[in-house]
Amino acid sequence: MASGSWINNEQIPDHEKLWKEDVEKLLTQGKSWLTFQQKIQKGRKSDVWDKFEIAHINQQPIDFAKCRMCNSIYVYKSSSGTGSLLRHECGGSEKSTPPAPNQPLINKFTRKLYTDSDVQKLNDEIVIGLSKDLRPLFTVECDGFHRIAQALINFGAKFGQIDSKNVIRHRTTLKKENLSKIVATERIEIKEQLINSPSFPSIALTTDMWLDKYKQRNFVSLSAHFIDQEYSKQTALLDVREYEEDDKSAANIRHSIIKILADYFENSVVDSIVKEATLVTDGASNMQNVFKKHNPCLCHRLNLLVDWTFIDKQLPDPEKIQSRAAKGNPYPTKEFSQAPVKLWKAEGLCSVDPPYLA
Template sequence: MSNQNIDFPMNGKMKWKIQTAHHPPKQTSPSLKSWIQCLLKDGTTALSRHQNSACSAAPKSSKSSSNNQTTLNFGLKNVPSGAVAALNEDVVIGLAQDLRPLNSVGSRGFLKIAKSLIHFGAMYGDQDPKSILKHRTTLKREFLPKLVDAKRNDISMLVGAAPQFPFFAFTSDMWSDKYRQRSFLSLSIHYINNNWKLTSHMLGVDEFTEDHKTTINIRQQCRQILSKFFGNNVDDVMTNSWIVTDSATQVANAEKNGREIHPKKFFSFKESCPRFHGALVSIKDVVTYFKQSSLNSKLTSTLKQEVATRWNRELIMLESYLKAASEVQNLLLQNGKINKLSTIDNESVKELVDFLGPFEECTKVFSQDSQPTLYQIAPWFHKLHQHLEINEDDSDELKLLKGQAMICFAEYCKTSTMHYVAALLNPKFRKLKFASEEKKAEARKEMKQLIMGEIEKERDQAGKDAGHSEKPRPTDPGPEAKKSRFADIEDSDTEENSTEIGLASSSDLAIAEMNKYLDAKLTELNIDSFLISEISDKEKESQVHFDILGFWCGATKFPHLQKIAQRLLAIPASQSTDERVFPSTWATKQELVECGNTVFIASSDYIEAEYQFLTKNYPWHKFYKGKEVLRECAYGVVFRSAGNSKLPSYYRSLVETGIQGRVEEELNSRLNLFRDPGAPEYINKYADVEFGDAIGFD
């Protein structure tokens, strides 16, 4: 008797494993044969049914079943903890060998690669990675172009079938790598699909090859990207679409004829608000001390350092300090550093947190790309304006800070009629209580014009369809019948119906539909069914969110407004989608300088150039060069078949006299010739923030 395992692969996902004890031919179990026949014939479903029936019909026996052993195992296997630990150790070693951060294991790309490798190993067993994975040149020349073309074709089909074609929303951003003197431009598209889901695609991140970032060049770059997806319809798309950018003058002018940029209002935060400024500087010093002394790990809620790459960085730092203020005080007292809190007034810190809090909330709302944001601009504009109004209970420094913030707010934060039209699309804002009478009238007038445009478009399309439709063949009337005495006053099917809705003016129809929507009660619109409760990450409290896309998806009573909503609600409030594509060079350098534990690894020439650049531009920090050389290799110059040539002796003279070393030093210094350092700590520390605008291509 011998034991044997029989494995049956099922669609590449799981295996049925039958372990049986083979007997002599005369004693072969008929049940096993029928099981295998069912498996080969009908698959897993029939096998499960057969197993259930066989188990229920099998007679009970007191004899040992060792000679008739049958086991069925399928599904995911339980992985031993030791194997999991060994795998994670290999992951850590691999990341360390390639000098990759450990947080790479949580990225989507790493998880996709890991999932594919696990599936590949399960299907084909242990393989040599070098024979399976292609060279990077092969990946670049063969695989990458195919994947890009396939993805571009998929996006082209999706945007071509979009219900609001050719009315789209775009976001764009530009980024310059001054170290290598290269610039890039990104362009993303946003629309609402047939299922009323807000959809975004990155259309391109192309290198900006022109030397000058002029209006014409930027517009031409956008056209080149769009032509890959829209072909001959690119002009129609650019004429009817909207683009959201930051306040960069060139980008704004590329999409529109620009607007006057007023000069910035200079405000010395240090001189006007010394109490607030002293608290900020001292808290930053405390956070740095806790980071460097490893005291941060002893706090229940750790302190967050002010990092230039993080939005609302001052607020995050201040909030982290308030949460751990008592613990920080105790630890500083134990270590004899209590003097670091001498200039920190907790009341001042709370005032700053309360002042900056609404701006952080507004930033999070406008930077999301999974929900519509355009309709929230006008309400938030009103709320922030109220927040900046000076109250009698405010301290003197807070009054000065609010006054300067109001000046910047009026200069950089502006609303247009379209923002209020988008607010009207929210059933809860139909009365526009936060707007002036002039803004209300302009918004309703614009909404009426948009509805009239949709009506006229429908009529034009109906006329084209009627013109292309085949006329019915005339039938033989037969002998002419005798006309009735009242034939001239009787109704006839050949006459036009004077009560057709098509004869009504588009203005009357637009007013009727708009008034029907604006005058409807909330109960009639069934608003409560579109309220979604969600937990806030910050307050840990339940907040009610209105599903505006779900509402307009079912708003068939307002067909033209429904189309307008599908077009306008796709416009984002900011270009945060493209901002996430590019890391800011200045912010990255600023973060490097502020962090005391950053390591830069490169070749010897680049190391020397980087060391000279950082030492020169950041003299208040001490930088070190490591003594250990990784992957050390020797190099030299060999003259083959020199013969009687004097070139080798000339070159030896250049080396011995130090001319070659001086040339190499000059070449290294030129690597940073056009490179600008990040702004020093004491310059533009609290610079004004420019808000983006929603502008049209034309």
């Protein structure tokens, strides 16, 4: 959406329709109803707010923050955290003076208007590029793609037309230098969000395990679900890593989760989380005993219910069922349809309840 007519007059805008560029223009115009104030912090204090202030319109906070030293404007929402603010590299040593209200901006003269033909050519290149890498067209609807695209557009607008191969680093460099730094920053941000949650350490955790059949490697994931300071539900992926324990016992799974939590918190805090948090998993017996507080994943149960109900497998011969049961080796439940399972289980003809009966 383009800037409204209020940019050049005293009409107060709807803050929900503001873009970052709009706030920058309002700052240069010295609008009296646009102010920047120290953020009121609840719980643990964040050092980032020593350098940034929250934008206000008529004393009401809006979703933007300003660097105290260089006056750079950033989009900020409590739900998305302070990652962009932490990554800000400020070159100013003191608060810079914004341009005078009547001073024209340089981009007013250099910005070009694109045509429908330009947009068509750009999208043609996107289709060709995705096709070369065998990527689905759905990629253009993903947040990650738009983050990359916007960063490239901003970079070109600042430095002009350049060869992308001169500025985009090799994957090994990205892994060694960029990835580790970003992960460290994101962990600090997630830790800050979790600690400031009103219910911390009483949060919810979800974990799951799976096997890479090609290399026969096991993996474990851990996500946190919590309420932020604005009382909105948030989810953060804490880690996905290779499962290196000897077996998949409840004690070993608990140990792998503790190692992930230890990357974020001190041992005493980790102990509190293990004691107070609720773990949500599938219905496997080992998963049910990992934490003291446990809830089954209802979506997983419903999926199994549908899968087992419509399983297309011929029933074993009743005589074979009875014969195997008599020998102490009954058929496992998943070998046949679930309609008669409850009765057969009661009669000792099969060994295990289906998940929706367990």
